[in-house]
Amino acid sequence: MDYFAQQLINGLVLGSIYGLIAIGYTMVYGIVGMINFAHGDIFMIGGFIALITFLILVSIGLTAVPVILLLVLLVSMAITSLYGWTIERIAYRPLRHSFRLAPMLSAIGMSFVLTNFSQVAQGARVKPVPPIITGGYTLHEGADGFAVRLSNIQIIVVITTIVLLALFTWLVARTRLGRDMRACEQDQTMASLLGVDVDRTISMTFVIGAALAAVAGMMYLLYYGLVDFFMGFVAGIKAFTAAVLGGIGSLPGAMLGGLLIGLIETLWAAYFSTEYKDVAAFSILIVVLIFLPTGLLGRPEVEKV
C-alpha cells in the first residue's frame, strides 16, 4: 500500500508536468485546428533556458533560492514565449488558410529545426544540474521500513501547476483575451467581423502555450535535474496523448489527461516493466481513441454535410 501511495505521488507530479504541456496543445488545436508538433520542443527550449539562466544567476553570486527560482521562471517564460510567437509568425501564419496538411508538415519541420538548433547550440550531451531544492517530508513509515516521501520539489511542482491552472482558467473565463480566444475557437470569420483581432489572439494563444511549456520545462529540470536536446519529442507526444485523452480543446480535460497519463506511466513502470512504459502510454492513446474518440471531457464533433 505504501509503495502504491508513493507511486501515486510520483505519478501525479509527472502528470502535472504533462498537463502543463498538454494545455498548449489543446489551446492551439482548439483555436487553429492544428497539431503544433513543435510544442514538445518549445518545452525542451524552456528547460534549456531555465538551466542557462540558473547557471548565470548562481555564478553571479545569488544565493537566495526563492529569488533564483522566481527569476529563472520569469526569464524562461519570457524568452520561451517569444519562441512560441516567432514560430507562429514564421511557420504557421503564412499557412493559416492553406490546406490542412501544410501547417502540420511545417510544424514537423519546425520541430526538427528546434531540436537540432539546441543540439548544435548547446551540444548533444545531457546537461545535469545539482539538486536545487532538497528536503521533504516523510508521510508514513511502514513496518517494513518503506517510507512514503513527499519531497519539496514535488510540492512545488504541484502547487505551481495548480496556481497556473487557476490563473489560466480565470484568464480564459473572465478576461477580454479569453473571450476573444473562445470566439476564435467557435468561428474565426465571425469573430473578426465582430471586431476580434484574430491574428493577435492566435499569437497570444501561442505565447501563453509556450509560457506554460516553459514552466513545464523548468519543473522538469528541477524534478529530474537534467535536460537534453531530445527530451521534447517523447514528452510532446505524451502531452498530446494527454490532451486527446482529456478531450482536445478542453482545458480541464488537458490537465486531467496529463494526470492520467502520468499515473499510468508511473504505475506501469512500477508494477510491470520500465522498458514498455512508453508503449503503455501510446497504447492508452489508441484505446481511448477507439472507444472515446472525443476524449473524456471533449464535445462530440458533429459532422455537417
Next chain:
Amino acid sequence: MAANASQAKTARGPDAAFILKKAVISALVALVLFSLMIGIRTEAGSDGQLTWWTRFGDLAAMVAVVFGGSIVMELLRRWWGPVDTVRVVPPSAQKVFSFAGRALVPALLIFTFLVPVIFYDERYILDLGILVLTYVMLGWGLNVVVGLAGLLDLGYVAFYAVGAYSYALLATNFGLSFWICLPLAGILAAFFGVLLGFPVLRLRGDYLAIVTLAFGEIIRLVIINWQTLTGGPNGVSGIPRPTMFGIPLTPGDDGLAALLGIEFSPTHRIVFLFYLILALALLTNWVTIRLRRLPIGRAWEALREDEVACRALGINTTTTKLTAFATGAMFGGFAGAFFATRQGFISPESFTFHESALVLAIVVLGGMGSQLGVALAALAMIGGFELFRGLEQFRMLVFGGAMVLLMIWRPRGLIGHRAPTVFLERNTVISSDLVKEGHG
C-alpha cells in the same frame, strides 16, 4: 521573421525606412531568442559539474545574419510581387511546357535505366541512386495511403521496419532466400497495415495522424526492447546479400561472374541492387496506376474527397480503408526487405519518426497523388540532403528549415494539379486547390 507582413502589402515601392525598421525588429527578436541559447554555451565538465562560457561573437554573427536576411527577404518579396499574383504564360511557352511535360517521364525513365551504364565507375553515384530509388518507392507506397485514400499516416516507417526485420530474421534464422522472403515481408507488413487499420477506422485527420505516429513508435519501442527476437538496440547483422534468382553475386566458382565468364567486380552487386530497387519501385508505380483504374482505386479517391458521400453511395469504407493501409504497408514492407538486404545490417535507429516525416514530406512535396511529383520530390529531398553531407551537424537543421520554407512557398507541392481518373469528354487537369485531402 515576417513582422508587419500585412503592412508590406499596403506600402508602395521599396520603402527603405520600412524595410530597415522591419530588419531591426527581426534582429531584436533574434537577439532575445538567441541571447541565452547561442550567447551562452554550457557543457558538463569531467566532474559532472556544468560549466559555461560566453559566445558573444557567434551571437552577434547570428543577429547580423537575421538582420541581413530580413532585408534580402523583403527585397525578394517586393521583386516577386504578392504571393497570389497570377502569372500569364504566353501560349507558345505553354506549348513548350506541355511538350516538355509529356517528354519528361520517358526521358527520366530512360535516364534512370542508363544510370548504371553511365556511372558504372562511380560507386558514390550508384549508391546515391539506390537511396533515391528506395525513397521513391517508399513515397509511392505512402502515396497510396495519403495521396489516394487521403488517410494521413505518420507511422509509415513501422511497415518499413516490419519488412526489414521480417527479411532479416527469416533469412538469418531459417536461411530463407531473398526471393522467398520478399513476398513474405510484404505480406507481413500488409498484415500489420490491417492491424493498424482496424482500430483507426473511425478516426480522421489529425487524430489518425497521431495514432499512426504512436503506432510507429510502439513498433520501434518493441523492436528495441524485445531483445531475444530482434537483438534490441544492437540490431541484426549478417543479413545475407541477395542472389540473382539463386545465382550469388560472389567471386566464387558458382558466382555470376564465373558463370558468364567475365572478371568479378564488386560493382556487379551494386548494379544488380540498383536494377532490383528500380524494378520494385516501378512495380509499385505500375500497381498504383492500375489500381486507380479499378473500382477499389476509385473508391480510395472518393474516400479522400468525401467520406460521408462515399458511404451514401454504398461504398464500404471499412474495406476501402483497410485495403489502402494494407497496400501501402505492403510496398513499405518490400522496400524494407530491400533495405535490409542492401545494408546487411539493420538496427532500430534506422526506423525513427524522422524517416516517416521524410517520406511524408516527399509525398506532400510531390503534390499528394502525383506519381511523377513524388519521384521528383524524392530526388530533390534526398539529393538535397546529400549536398549537405559535409555539414553533418546542421543537416537536420537544414532539412527542417527546408520543410518549413517549402510548405510556405508551395503548400500544394511541386506538381500542384491532378489528372482525373474518370472524365466525360476531355481530360483536363484539376488544380489541387479544388481537391480535398487528408480528411478520411
